[in-house]
Amino acid sequence: MERCKIRADLVRLVEFARKVYQTRDFIPLHEPRFIGREKVLVQKCIDSTFVSSVGEFVDTFEQQLALYTGAKYAVATVSGTSALHIALLLANVERGTEVITQSLSFIATCNAITYCGAVPVFIDVDKSALSLSPKALREFLETYGELRDGKCYNNRSNKRLSACVPMNTFGHSCESDEIKSICDHWNIPMIEDAAESLGSFYKGKHTGTTALLAAISFNGNKIITAGGGGAIITNDEVLAKKAKHLTTTAKIPHKWEFKHDMIGYNYRMPNINAALLCAQLEQLGSFIENKRTTAKKYEKFCNNNQIDFISEPLNATSNYWLNTILLKNHQERNDFLDFSNSQGVMTRPVWSLLNELPMFENCFAMPLPNSEWLADRLVNIPSSVRV
Numbered sequence: 402m403e404r405c406k407i408r409a410d411l412v413r414l415v416e417f418a419r420k421v422y423q424t425r426d427f428i429p430l431h432e433p434r435f436i437g438r439e440k441v442l443v444q445k446c447i448d449s450t451f452v453s454s455v456g457e458f459v460d461t462f463e464q465q466l467a468l469y470t471g472a473k474y475a476v477a478t479v480s481g482t483s484a485l486h487i488a489l490l491l492a493n494v495e496r497g498t499e500v501i502t503q504s505l506s507f508i509a510t511c512n513a514i515t516y517c518g519a520v521p522v523f524i525d526v527d528k529s530a531l532s533l534s535p536k537a538l539r540e541f542l543e544t545y546g547e548l549r550d551g552k553c554y555n556n557r558s559n560k561r562l563s564a565c566v567p568m569n570t571f572g573h574s575c576e577s578d579e580i581k582s583i584c585d586h587w588n589i590p591m592i593e594d595a596a597e598s599l600g601s602f603y604k605g606k607h608t609g610t611t612a613l614l615a616a617i618s619f620n621g622n623k624i625i626t627a628g629g630g631g632a633i634i635t636n637d638e639v640l641a642k643k644a645k646h647l648t649t650t651a652k653i654p655h656k657w658e659f660k661h662d663m664i665g666y667n668y669r670m671p672n673i674n675a676a677l678l679c680a681q682l683e684q685l686g687s688f689i690e691n692k693r694t695t696a697k698k699y700e701k702f703c704n705n706n707q708i709d710f711i712s713e714p715l716n717a718t719s720n721y722w723l724n725t726i727l728l729k730n731h732q733e734r735n736d737f738l739d740f741s742n743s744q745g746v747m748t749r750p751v752w753s754l755l756n757e758l759p760m761f762e763n764c765f766a767m768p769l770p771n772s773e774w775l776a777d778r779l780v781n782i783p784s785s786v787r788v
């Protein structure tokens with residue numbers, strides 16, 4: 402069979418991934434590992450019959466997650482998308498407003514913005530960190546931002562800029578303190594999409610803890626998982642209480658009465674998922690150590706073979722959720738995706754840029770040279786925890 406020719410370096414990379422994972426079988430991009438107390442805690446949860454909305458595991462998980470991230474509060478939710486939705490609502494993202502975000506992100510970021518009735522405004526990412534560029538953010542605000550009565554408006558659309566949502570791509574932290582100070586200057590709440598960055602730090606602080614609120618995901622492909630799940634983290638007690646209230650149908654606590662004081666959401670995490678996550682969280686430290694070692698192996702191999710590997714940004718410690726390489730151009734990217742997947746070593750391109758999807762193609766976008774450049778070249782390579 403005629404194969405497209407690819408560089409010998411890239412053929413060797415596919416072989417190297419087999420060496421890293423020590424198997425001739427299919428290698429997925431990212432599979433979960435349940436090698437701790439998962440079965441014990443889930444069994445305990447089932448035996449208790451409290452598998453749903455009430456139970457000790459949700460509370461324990463929230464406490465442990467707050468402890469791990471250093472956030473004062475954590476509220477467990479049914480998914481990362483629902484966590485982001487509630488975080489945006491709590492930041493007062495209203496219908497008819499605009500939310501600044503990056504075009505290089507997963508669809509959930511923009512879906513959550515849209516659930517609030519707001520529309521995204523797309524800003525470029527940084528080429529090395531892959532996350533929202535502070536420089537591009539400043540440029541946008543200096544060109545279009547206008548403070549009226551302490552609120553920031555886009556003077557081109559006349560809409561209020563109600564939030565800014567950077568996303569920590571593949572676990573690499575954005576420059577959160579720079580972004581925060583720009584947001585503060587323009588009085589725009591910063592909400593971090595930290596779905597991919599549990600266990601990643603920037604200048605010693607856990608991702609998401611610089612923002613007003615942040616969302617984490619425990620979907621099946623994330624660093625720890627309960628099949629599905631999410632969490633909101635924040636240092637603000639009032640917002641944390643509101644987050645709990647809104648995600649639990651806005652029910653006023655009472656022994657028997659069912660009274661609700663607003664339209665809430667059924668976004669709570671079931672206790673059985675929380676049981677699984679308690680066990681997963683116990684292993685997070687060892688997962689990260691394992692993944693950082695894998696990343697070092699790939700990094701060294703890539704440096705010796707003229708392959709561009711994305712290393713953790715300056716001042717950041719990454720969880721290396723998904724390892725990432727950059728190919729020379731779009732053609733080479735496609736040839737490599739073809740080749741590696743045909744060899745049973747799963748690789749994947751980055752998401753389509755969000756501003757190019759039909760739902761968002763009419764939204765305002767600043768020039769996106771880095772996002773476009775990256776979208777043509779970026780490939781994720783196998784990154785599961787090695788067993």
Ligand SMILES: *Cc1c(COP(=O)(O)O)cnc(C)c1O
Nearest residue numbers: 480481482507509510596618620
């Ligand atoms: C996974 C993910 C989410 C949330 O996903 P859920 O599947 O709803 O938990 C949000 N944003 C990004 C960037 C993600 O990768």
